[in-house]
Amino acid sequence: EGVHWSYEGEEGPEHWGSLGEENGACSAGSQQSPIDITGAIKADIPDLATDWKSGGTILNNGHTIQVKAASGGTLKRGDKTYDLVQYHFHAPSEHLVEGKSFPMEVHFVHKHAETGALGVLGVFLAPGAANATFASLAAKFPQKAGEEAALDSIDAKGLLPSSLKYWAYEGSLTTPPCSEIVDWMVAMEPIEVDPADIKKFTALYSMNARPALSANRRYVLSSS
Ligand code: SG4
Numbered sequence: 001e002g003v004h005w006s007y008e009g010e011e012g013p014e015h016w017g018s019l020g021e022e023n024g025a026c027s028a029g030s031q032q033s034p035i036d037i038t039g040a041i042k043a044d045i046p047d048l049a050t051d052w053k054s055g056g057t058i059l060n061n062g063h064t065i066q067v068k069a070a071s072g073g074t075l076k077r078g079d080k081t082y083d084l085v086q087y088h089f090h091a092p093s094e095h096l097v098e099g100k101s102f103p104m105e106v107h108f109v110h111k112h113a114e115t116g117a118l119g120v121l122g123v124f125l126a127p128g129a130a131n132a133t134f135a136s137l138a139a140k141f142p143q144k145a146g147e148e149a150a151l152d153s154i155d156a157k158g159l160l161p162s163s164l165k166y167w168a169y170e171g172s173l174t175t176p177p178c179s180e181i182v183d184w185m186v187a188m189e190p191i192e193v194d195p196a197d198i199k200k201f202t203a204l205y206s207m208n209a210r211p212a213l214s215a216n217r218r219y220v221l222s223s224s
């Protein structure tokens with residue numbers, strides 16, 4: 001799957017666009033992600049409703065820890081329905097809010113069945129009280145790239161904040177090939193997780209966040 005890339009040095013983010021033909025959007029694109037979320041405009045954007053299934057498979061893919069979701073999970077956004085494919089983590093957060101980053105961000109990657117567009121819901125992780133779901137995942141992080149393990153009783157909903165108010169903008173995958181096919185939704189309310197569990201992630205991936213790119217005239221909308 002594509003050329004080798006990383007988060008620093010010769011194969012780091014500023015070189016992604018020249019690492020291979022298919023990665024052109026990483027340097028030439030004008031709707032790239034992540035961005036610094038600032039100056040959002042209040043708008044009547046559709047409410048979100050998740051209906052995710054528990055379980056799945058947890059994998060260390062060499063770039064992050066990723067959970068392949070159990071099939072049948074959906075995200076409804078107004079009259080649009082997306083299927084949950086996988087979720088994965090970044091440290092520190094990829095999106096910034098008014099210039100500020102969080103220690104981690106989780107991305108719930110959904111696919112729109114008809115159009116093939118992706119709908120990714122981002123949630124910030126902040127240090128605080130333990131989150132039971134994140135703690136169970138952290139206890140099972142596969143330590144080596146390529147390793148995976150089954151998850152039976154993990155309910156991803158445990159990683160959602162109490163409010164699903166969100167920011168919305170049009171952007172891209174945050175990794176090569178940086179395709180501009182993502183409807184981004186970023187939850188305004190972070191979740192709290194045990195700092196010791198954050199450490200279990202950063203022990204494996206201390207820096208797997210692409211730096212923020214220019215919004216280039218895009219608007220960020222916020223649910224009010
Ligand atoms: C992570 O590297 C995931 O492991 C990738 O998932 C994902 O690519 C990539 O991030 C980009 O997704 O939400 N951060 S992001 O924009 O979902 C895709 C896989 O490699 C295509 C399956």
Ligand code: ZN
Nearest residue numbers: 088090107174
């Ligand atoms: Zn991601």
